[in-house]
Amino acid sequence: MFMGYAGQVSLGHGAFAGLGGYIAVILSSNYELSPLFSIFISVITMAILAFIISKPILRLKGHYLAMATLGVGVIISIFLNAEDELTGGSDGMSVDSFSIFGYEFTDNLQWYILCAVLLVFTIWMFTNLVDSPFGRVLKSIQGSEKAANSVGINVSHYKSIVFVISVVIATISGSLYAFFSGFISPAEASFSHSIELVVMVVLGGLGRIYGAIIGAVILTILPQLLTSFEDYQTLIYGAIIIFIMIFMPKGIASLFNDMKRRLLAKDK
Amino acid sequence: MLKINSVTKQFGGIKAVDDLSFRVKKGHIHSIIGPNGAGKTTLVNMITGVYKVDHGTIFLDGADITNITTDKLVYRGICRTFQNLEICENLTVLENVLLGFDKYMDKSIIKSCFRAKSILEDEKRHKDRALHLLSLIGLEKIANQKAENLSYGILKKLEIIRALGTSPELILLDEPVAGLNPKETAEVADLIKTVVADEVTIVLVEHDMKMVMQISDYITVINFGKKLAQGTPEEIVNNKDVIRAYLGSGVVC
Numbered sequence: 001m002f003m004g005y006a007g008q009v010s011l012g013h014g015a016f017a018g019l020g021g022y023i024a025v026i027l028s029s030n031y032e033l034s035p036l037f038s039i040f041i042s043v044i045t046m047a048i049l050a051f052i053i054s055k056p057i058l059r060l061k062g063h064y065l066a067m068a069t070l071g072v073g074v075i076i077s078i079f080l081n082a083e084d085e086l087t088g089g090s091d092g093m094s095v096d097s098f099s100i101f102g103y104e105f106t107d108n109l110q111w112y113i114l115c116a117v118l119l120v121f122t123i124w125m126f127t128n129l130v131d132s133p134f135g136r137v138l139k140s141i142q143g144s145e146k147a148a149n150s151v152g153i154n155v156s157h158y159k160s161i162v163f164v165i166s167v168v169i170a171t172i173s174g175s176l177y178a179f180f181s182g183f184i185s186p187a188e189a190s191f192s193h194s195i196e197l198v199v200m201v202v203l204g205g206l207g208r209i210y211g212a213i214i215g216a217v218i219l220t221i222l223p224q225l226l227t228s229f230e231d232y233q234t235l236i237y238g239a240i241i242i243f244i245m246i247f248m249p250k251g252i253a254s255l256f257n258d259m260k261r262r263l264l265a266k267d268k
Numbered sequence: 269m270l271k272i273n274s275v276t277k278q279f280g281g282i283k284a285v286d287d288l289s290f291r292v293k294k295g296h297i298h299s300i301i302g303p304n305g306a307g308k309t310t311l312v313n314m315i316t317g318v319y320k321v322d323h324g325t326i327f328l329d330g331a332d333i334t335n336i337t338t339d340k341l342v343y344r345g346i347c348r349t350f351q352n353l354e355i356c357e358n359l360t361v362l363e364n365v366l367l368g369f370d371k372y373m374d375k376s377i378i379k380s381c382f383r384a385k386s387i388l389e390d391e392k393r394h395k396d397r398a399l400h401l402l403s404l405i406g407l408e409k410i411a412n413q414k415a416e417n418l419s420y421g422i423l424k425k426l427e428i429i430r431a432l433g434t435s436p437e438l439i440l441l442d443e444p445v446a447g448l449n450p451k452e453t454a455e456v457a458d459l460i461k462t463v464v465a466d467e468v469t470i471v472l473v474e475h476d477m478k479m480v481m482q483i484s485d486y487i488t489v490i491n492f493g494k495k496l497a498q499g500t501p502e503e504i505v506n507n508k509d510v511i512r513a514y515l516g517s518g519v520v521c
Contacts, residue, residue: 125381128381128383129380129381132375132380132383133373133375134375134377136363137370137375139358139359139363140356140367142356143355143357144354144357146350146354147356147364147427147430148356148367149337149339150316150339150342150348150349150354150431151339151342151368151370151371151431151433152339152342152343152347152370152371152434154339154340155339161377
């Protein structure tokens with residue numbers, strides 16, 4: 001949403017997800033708080049942190065903003081590696097099992113259901129949000145900051161809010177992933193993870209909520225399908241992504257929109 | 269209504285606006301003219317808080333509004349348009365106009381996420397108002413087209429309509445007919461004269477002399493950041509300083 005609707009680029013969201021995950025894990029493992037409550041505290045901490053960084057960082061635009069978020073990401077990554085006692089350093093740390101109000105999550109099916117429910121709920125909320133006057137403000141910031149400003153919109157305020165929202169979502173996903181895999185390591189907060197998130201959004205289609213999901217599915221499945229190529233896996237992977245970017249610059253989601261338009265045109 | 273009190277703006281060693289003072293009367297169409305580089309747009313940018321004023325003060329109805337930013341001024345009743353079009357091309361025509369009503373809209377995130385009834389009703393009400401504004405320039409039929417598909421002339425009008433959505437008391441139009449053909453220019457002039465001027469005080473920065481002379485109630489001429497002359501259109505046309513410095517001979521239509 002931060003990228004697709006408000007037109008900002010962040011290379012730090014992998015790190016935010018990782019840090020959020022760590023906070024939740026540390027709270028639940030070391031302080032024996034319930035997992036749900038740990039995630040809740042983690043979300044609040046990360047939201048406050050995001051709000052504080054957003055003020056100076058969002059004065060930057062375009063490539064400079066990307067570089068700054070990248071910088072924050074690298075700092076978080078180094079911090080997680082260096083703080084051995086708290087985070088287990090580069091070895092990572094193991095995570096207790098996840099439970100909600102005493103109900104334990106033990107097999108994958110339970111996780112699928114939980115994630116599916118959360119995903120559908122989040123999509124529903126964000127689709128509503130994007131359709132609302134609030135969403136229009138975000139789109140207007142992408143269209144023309146000057147125009148938004150001239151009708152009374154405090155542009156930097158809204159950029160901060162969206163940044164905080166996106167970090168909150170990253171924190172929730174990072175925490176859940178840590179509880180799901182039962183393990184967390186600084187790799188979750190690495191630069192390549194952030195890049196992966198950006199590629200998902202761009203690949204799927206900027207400015208479309210479904211776009212990011214399509215991108216995520218492809219980016220997760222593609223490496224699995226390509227394992228049979230062994231050594232050439234990364235090469236083919238890169239080639240496919242370049243191919244998609246050249247021929248579908250608006251992302252894969254735009255294909256569906258085009259098809260819909262054509263079908264509608266035929267009806268007429 | 270608007271009082272500019274000896275404002276100065278310096279860029280490096282150059283005084284873009286130099287100790288300039290004038291007043292805009294309520295209900296007037298007040299034009300500011302001057303040769304290229306005279307400091308007109310700088311002046312607009314100072315009034316709307318885009319540039320910091322080096323010296324001097326600006327008053328709106330007796331309240332000091334010097335250096336208040338553009339978005340906050342909208343809540344004080346001042347809105348502006350831009351010399352170089354600022355339209356959100358990724359939005360539809362209607363959405364661009366709706367943006368003008370932004371300051372009246374409830375944008376609570378929680379309520380928006382859950383599609384609260386109050387938000388939907390609010391949106392519907394403002395949509396009707398936006399469509400009404402669009403009908404004034406005959407655009408209600410293409411309300412759902414993307415703004416990027418429309419001609420420059422239409423977008424120039426759209427920008428003025430969007431500004432009207434904020435219900436301003438004072439509107440600053442920075443070259444609303446720059447780059448338009450004579451027919452479009454006449455349409456914009458008509459829009460300003462009949463629709464905008466009815467309710468709103470206008471500060472008009474413009475190069476098109478014919479239009480300025482036709483619709484202005486009062487004119488301030490600036491040159492090299494200083495006030496050269498002021499008066500009604502008739503007085504300005506006959507002012508020798510103005511003719512020498514700016515209009516030249518034979519330009520006045």
